[in-house]
Amino acid sequence: MATSRSHRPATRSRGIPEATVARLPLYLRALTTLSERSVPTVSSEELATAAGVNSAKLRKDFSYLGSYGTRGVGYDVEYLVYQISRELGLTQDWPVVIVGIGNLGAALANYGGFASRGFRVAALMDADAALAGKLVAGLPVRHIDELEAIVEDNQVSIGVIATPAGAAQEVCDRLVTAGVTSILNFAPTVLQVPEGVDVRKVDLSIELQILAFHEQRKAGEQGQGPDGDVPAVMPA
């Protein structure tokens, strides 16, 4: 949701809208499931249902990639998997580092979805020296002192921050200085980054708060009703 993409007129690298880019992984997942079931072709209607969108939107999205379907028939599953993967850049190898190996960092390290999609965990790092050498998801945790060397040696361009909020900005700065240009941030902080660096944020608390907002509305509908609108008084 919060992506800083200041290096470009945004939303149309090569003409593909951000909203479309954000849905390509959904299509890809649905297609991968079909592929595993050896389904040869799929219609926009079927695929849209599987991905949880409507078919008009899906066809519009695909139209930005090219004309990969066949009228009257649908889309070739394997061909589309390849085209979307290529478009997303998943046909190449992306070494990532995960910084902060608490429960969350460990969960990320163990997450199967990483490896299966061209993302390779190059290293796990933590500031806690006591953790160094410990195996997590089969990889030894390394001390944060090694950050710069690891990023450079492995040509890491994507960093995942799973540290406490207080450490996030410093880790971010070090990653960026070492050459990382994309950051996935799980710490509940707004990160400041220079131009050309992308930050995406995953915030558990924010998602819950949005749910609470809607939940509150549901309760209001059924029973007690909203308790008045804007108060007329101002703060003291």
Next chain:
Amino acid sequence: MATSRSHRPATRSRGIPEATVARLPLYLRALTTLSERSVPTVSSEELATAAGVNSAKLRKDFSYLGSYGTRGVGYDVEYLVYQISRELGLTQDWPVVIVGIGNLGAALANYGGFASRGFRVAALMDADAALAGKLVAGLPVRHIDELEAIVEDNQVSIGVIATPAGAAQEVCDRLVTAGVTSILNFAPTVLQVPEGVDVRKVDLSIELQILAFHEQRKAGEQGQGPDGDVPAVMPA
């Protein structure tokens, strides 16, 4: 991002746009930080910077809530904290259950952001009987068999699913049947839910794929350049 809100014309429960609702937690976090520093008032410009948005957007967002600022002065921090909390429904208690206590579930249970905002973890549940009784974040893990009883006894309306993809839909069905009407889903699956149930999805793999897309563009800009456009041939 993927929310099904079929019980309403969406995007304007009481007139507040979805995009605005999604930003209220950001403002709230920035305001909480200011509050802790005992800052009495803040301008839209300062607060916007802290939240990572521009000030025009912030003022527009706040205008949906009411006129809580003072021209020439700014916003009273405490007052605004209260108003946004109230709007989001955080002035009440929200019991939540977390289902699936692997690394991710444990990370969620330990996440401080929950408790601090009216969210109370009513129970941790897992299908693995061997885990039952084990303490995680000070709470005993309970067996999934108890799901219905726990949801009913605690009046839980928000459920968090941190199970493997294969188990997610069944857990979701059971939660919904037991009375849960909002679900935060960490499993990489599209959940089917009846009308009136909200689902929000957090997907680690999707966020990484979006980063990879932009990362690929950056590489293309500097060096090798995009390798031709839409191919002229169709699948075999």
Next chain:
DNA sequence: TAGATTGTTAATCGATTAACAATC
């Protein structure tokens, strides 16, 4: 009063959707 800053307007932009001509 003069300076500062909000709240709102209006223009612009991007995303969604229905409908259907093109075409397999």
Next chain:
DNA sequence: TAGATTGTTAATCGATTAACAATC
């Protein structure tokens, strides 16, 4: 050929932004 389904158009809708009048 007849039926099915894509790819695209055009209308609509929602979100963003700059600018500024209102007003503290």
